[in-house]
Amino acid sequence: MELKLPHFDSVFSIDCVIFGFEAGELKVLLIERNEDPFKDWLALPGYIVGQDESVDHAAERILYELTGLRDVSIRQFHTFGEVNRHPQGRVITVGYFALIRINGQKELEPVTHFARKAFWHPVNELPTLAFDHTEIFKRAYKKMRTKLNYEPIAFDLLPEKFTLTQLQLLYEAVLNKKLDKRNFRKKMLSYGFLKELAEKQKGVSYRAAKLYKFDRRKYAKIFQNELGS
Amino acid sequence: MELKLPHFDSVFSIDCVIFGFEAGELKVLLIERNEDPFKDWLALPGYIVGQDESVDHAAERILYELTGLRDVSIRQFHTFGEVNRHPQGRVITVGYFALIRINGQKELEPVTHFARKAFWHPVNELPTLAFDHTEIFKRAYKKMRTKLNYEPIAFDLLPEKFTLTQLQLLYEAVLNKKLDKRNFRKKMLSYGFLKELAEKQKGVSYRAAKLYKFDRRKYAKIFQNELGS
């Protein structure tokens, strides 16, 4: 379709801030760039939106291409529209963030030519990133911490079956503060969307903890009123 | 600067959802379009982002051009990136919302050629809007209601000096529910950012209420810790 509106040459991209949780630490997915500008720099995975795909779709596609993951809850958090973000011209980028399960054996092979590798990096002591990606990351992290307090996003980071201690460690890592064990458990269980399994933790050299599962259906039922309209 | 990145013809615009409060009702600023597509339709004020301005700047500029207002707290809330939003080609738009004081005598003369007039319309019983503007509006309204609960945005809608009853009526109009007078006042005053003035309401035929003022400096002081990092 021919474009009849006044416009100027511009590029439209998305950048993803993908969080994972591993070894008790919150991590973010970075790539090593293989192209100018910022060749060899570390950056957030991001790419240009295609002509015939929605921005949301582009975000899902790029996440898939970089991680092989589908059906991840991915959310827009901010659009970065400063004039000089990109040294080669006007690039406006929509920031998305997602939380995913780091599967020990999961390959992180970039399928895009412009990245040399993709890897998890702890969110603390983050290196300098290409473009304004440090700023983008910070904004996503802040949003994510806020969201953790009122949406069940933590479960996206954990294995399907988890113990309450694992859940608490995750909250502590993200919020960066210690929580009281009894109060934490009381509150989590009071929501009613955690399903206690018959199963127990295996392979630990101490008393095995009960495993729980996040029950999305119950969650939806409980919170449908509040989220409605 | 020449653009060396792969790209396609696209347009980048912003749309504003501008809320006001008048006669006890929440209103939104609409324009009547004077250009195709959707000529003669009602729409949200919006326009194309300039080449050498940031998206945030474009939003401020467009708001100014449409309302003559400056220094308004204007905030991005979502980017709309569906492929077929616009019948003439790919247009990605960033939605902004703002809350402003409706000044009885304030002129709403569009300075852009593409609008015939601009006017306030109650948010309830909103007419069908051009493009996907109904969806954009709904999203802004929802966000605004959410924000009202944890940010002092209500004061942008009221005159500088206001009574607690006026403040409460505003909350009731936005949240669409009745609030308890005593509890509302207790809570508002407990925050400590409302400054009681010596002055009283004038020109009413009943006991005049005390006037209050929102003290931005106190607010910033009180909440600097929570917002930090």
Place this chain on the structure above:
DNA sequence: AATTTAATGTGTAATTTATACACACTATCT
């Protein structure tokens, strides 16, 4: 001057929610 009108301004008790805090239990390992 007295009365009516219409909205302001205020307190307390009951309930719910959040916080602080410590130890017995259990599975595994030696």
Place this chain on the structure above:
DNA sequence: AGATAGTGTGTATAAATTACACATTAAATT
């Protein structure tokens, strides 16, 4: 059998939220 290491649980206190009603005031009316 005992040591180890982490699990699982309850209660008392403080803080925040909710429910609820009437005397006060300024102007307008008689």
